[in-house]
Amino acid sequence: MDILNIIAVVVSIASLLAALAHAGYLAMLNSAANKRAGGGPIADYVRSRWPIAGGGVAGAVVALLFSTGGTVMDILAVLLAVGSGAVATKALQSTQARYRSGG
Template sequence: MALLVTLAAVVVAGGHAAYLAMLNSAASKRAGGRPAAAFAKKRLPIAGVGLGVSLLALLISTGDSAGADVFAILLGAGGGVGSLKALQSTQQTFRKGEY
């Protein structure tokens, strides 16, 4: 169970980081895309922290202890939900053009 939760968290956090990298790349290639690229770069540390927390949870879930599994589930769920909320916030802000 812990492995599934932490894997899902890693996928969500990686998706957020990949989305920001894609935005940064596309905005850098466009004329007038500097504000969008700056917005994406500003959000990258948030994605990095979410990915780091999720990877730490995945590492902890590989242990044999039941207590470690519970901690990994809590850490993974927190990292995954946080990354999902940050991704949704990034998408909403970018779609509205508030960058």
């Protein structure tokens, strides 16, 4: 296993964790919205964000699969994982900022 492959695997796993964190946060937010009266607008927002979360998870999984290939595939895996992780992290931060309470 060369260093590029190790980097590709680590970046892909980090990207997958970020994407799963976003999907998990949306699931938690949706569950809370469905239990509250008046939670309809939040549930609608969560429904609109599922494609982004699904795309992030799919991109991270594909990047992880790419990391099992050769050098060219490792480079593609790193690029895909960085993009997927960045989108998932930004989407998670955006959702958290929108529904952060207290202070």
